[in-house]
Amino acid sequence: MRVLVTGANGFLGRHVVGALLARGIEVRAMVRRAARLEGLGWPSSVEVFRADLRTSCELPRAFEGVDALLHLAAVVSGGEDAQFAGTVAGTERLLDAMAATACQRLVLCSSFSVYNYSSVARTLDEDSPLHQTPELYTRDGYTISKWWQERVARRFADKHGWDLTVLRPGFIWGRDHGYLAALGQRLGRHHLIIGPLTRIPMTHVDNCADVFALAALDPRARGETLNVVDGPGERVWTYLSDYMRGSSRPGWRLPVPYWLAIMMVRLASATVFRTATKVPSILIPRRLESRLKPLRFENRKLRETLGWTPPLDYQQCLARTYGATRHTDSVPPRASASRDHAPFAARAQSAK
């Protein structure tokens, strides 16, 4: 079986490539023209395909001999329009190219940001309400582009009868990516913690990559939408302490109850910023909610659908993130997961 991975040299992508290789899957890694691949430790068996989703005319060739697409590529920096053009219009071009090939299997990396946190009362799961238009357009560029990317993928899958799996990871963390937006507001070396006891919907990059590799292979994932978190998540105060200790970045932590912060931001929004159209995200009530609202998160559907449990526990994840040893290997696949690959592999062969 051969899988095409977009965004393969990104933070999640490089771990997904490792997880696929660990399962004996052939990987074609799509990276951009100027991407530097030294230091990724990919074996020569990884076929590198250089293209840019925004402009490349070579995209149909990327699908030659490919059984499944793992679409991880997204633009996460720059302005709202740059993110939309790179993430959404890029996905349109990629899936247009896929439609002309025999590849029928798509696993999309979506995000928790597609959920409308404002409408969730207690537990956020796959049944929680998503953003609706035009309310969506009051959100940040990342949220808008990820929401639209999912919409585009679902439309293509419906139109062409593809097997689509949408995975929505929470905050992905790991080495060099320890600081999370869920931690509040950084003030130089110090931290304003909004809701210190709030749990973070988090998944370590090695655990998350394991889910993606499993979803690409396991037929039970077809047609499913699954949230990807390692468990209920650590509390903000605990995780920030581990981050500061692990990264050797000491500083003060100023805790503010979430209810007080959201009340003050709502008040400011109704008075000082009432007519303002360009305000920092943390001062916009809906955006503050989507980063920091205290909710319960669980991975019940992921566990029940794929029989998945995180290969690494929190302490192992901390060791991989902040320990002296840099792990380039992925976590080994479990025997139960490997057994589940057979039906889909056979189906992919027959499709060819």
Next chain:
Amino acid sequence: MKAVLIGAGQIARQHLACLKTLPGVDLAAICDLSPATAEAAAERYGIRAWFTDHRAMLEKVRPDVVHITTPPTSHFRLAMDAVDAGAHVIVEKPATPSFEELETLVGRARDAGCHLVEDHNYRFNHAPQRILQRIESGEFGAVTHVEVLICLDILGPGGFADPNSPHPALSLAGGAIADFLPHLASLAHLFVGRLRTTQTIWTKCKDSPLPYDEFRAVLDAEHGTANLGFSSSSKPDAFWLRVYGERMQATANLFETRLTFDGPRNVPKPLRPFFSGLEEGKIIRRAALTTLLRKFKGPGTYEGLWELLARTYQALANQSAPPVTASDVLEVNRMVEALKPQARPA
């Protein structure tokens, strides 16, 4: 007045936001090659219809005005189609990649009885308009010289110097800087008129995909002289406009709200610099506050575009001449053509 827009990218956002505020303007449709981009813009701005084929849109909607906000290399073809459909055209700068195409387009628009308005937005910012008012009142004296210098870091990997995907502006003679020449030329044209002769220096100082990253020019024009420049290396980002008159001088930073005048005072001559400095300090402090506040609301540095669009639609409704005429567009682009480099660097 029925308006449509082609090209729902970054600058389109300013056009659409402004059009939603203008009385008597019906934003009827939007077009983009990307269906998602077109549909998202239609949803965001409450536009009734969206298209991926501009000809189908022109045929079905029959607009009065077409806004063209696509990359420059597509402007000529789209504008010709819009004019052929009997619509006035408001096109982003540069109107066309070559002057020959512009002459063809202006001729076609004239024959069709349509206006062609190029976005000379900075000309309509608050500062140049205030300076213009003082010139017209006689208070400023005749303009002798103008300096326009844009300091802007365009070497970052996310924009013009994207190493993964060539920016459309790189196909223009002069590369990314050519995208800014209409700004420089429209301000020079506003204050010193038609170009007579020019000397230019184009250089490349930093390693990047851009053919040039520094530009300087000296111009002799109908009513005075001008220095124009673009610097990718000078920090911080700024858009300096200095106008020298026979009685006063004006200095503005068009990326901010700062505008100061220095002129005659009713004080003994040795004390003039002292009182001028005091007043300038007061104005700069006030401008610092207004620059900060405008970050929260409104069009910001695009205030000139909003003003240009408001005046254009008013003129179209009154059937009078638009604020940027075909003659302005031709003269500014004649200047732009003269400023372009003759050959790419080795």
